[in-house]
Amino acid sequence: MLFSKAGEYGLQVVLHLAAGQHDGFVTVRELADRCDIPFHFLSKICGRLAQAGILHSSKGPAGGVCLARPATGITLLEVVQAIDGLDGFDRCVLGLEPCDDGLPCPMHDHWHRLKEGVLEMLSGRNLGELADDLLSGNTTLNKEKTPAG
Amino acid sequence: MLFSKAGEYGLQVVLHLAAGQHDGFVTVRELADRCDIPFHFLSKICGRLAQAGILHSSKGPAGGVCLARPATGITLLEVVQAIDGLDGFDRCVLGLEPCDDGLPCPMHDHWHRLKEGVLEMLSGRNLGELADDLLSGNTTLNKEKTPAG
């Protein structure tokens, strides 16, 4: 609805890393397993996040990825921007070409307010604060499948 | 971002019909031309809208489509539901499977409020009111391409 699958996965992983309190690198394989994300697909996503300066990465044994900066200095908006881009936020909700404050479509104003709300959701709190919510048990990233049977 | 292309087109057409003050049927061809939508694609969309009881349709010469009910009795939400469905509104914004008030993801609450806002945007006003905005010139559906050259 709001993000591509890659975007969803990227957000999950970044939150996982922020809440994980890992010292060094975590392998993409482990992230993929823990978050139930196709490994090769996640590799690409982490590549983009590394290129955007959100993750650090290291090859070889004891390598992997980790947050490139303190979690308190990273917002979800950066992550979304690195993966999905922010173009969607500039487009008319009806797909009309000339739709701005000058020539607004019937939903322009209302949608504009909602978009602001989304941007605020993505940039208002940093990864550290969200990680705190996770660690305190107020929220969760669990993606457990109900055990077979 | 929020709707599929088919959904966007459907909303455009329904708004166009509501604001058009047509007496009888309008051909899908004419709608496609006016709204700059691929004709065959729009045919399918109108088919769905007709099946959902939002449009009436008639074959043959002097045939076409028209709103099945007074515009004041139709909401955008119905249109979206008929074309895209409402499943997207039930899904977690991060794509997590168990994500509800009991086991919320870090964005659950915030996203829930925003979704309510979207639903309110789609159901809060009816087609008639939106058509009034269009007719009074406060809003527009214009999709003019800048003239070649």
Place this chain on the structure above:
DNA sequence: CCAATAATAGACTAAAGAGTCCGAAATCTG
């Protein structure tokens, strides 16, 4: 240096979304 490990890059396949085409079936006009 050698072997194992892990990210990186790119080609490839699969599935979904978007758009096209054609052959009905229905309906109006003459």
Place this chain on the structure above:
DNA sequence: CAGATTTCGGACTCTTTAGTCTATTATTGG
């Protein structure tokens, strides 16, 4: 009834997104 018009339905192509596979490069440990 004949022919033109228009919706309806399905099959089809094209593009994008999602996901897989393979080879390469860098790093670590022995």
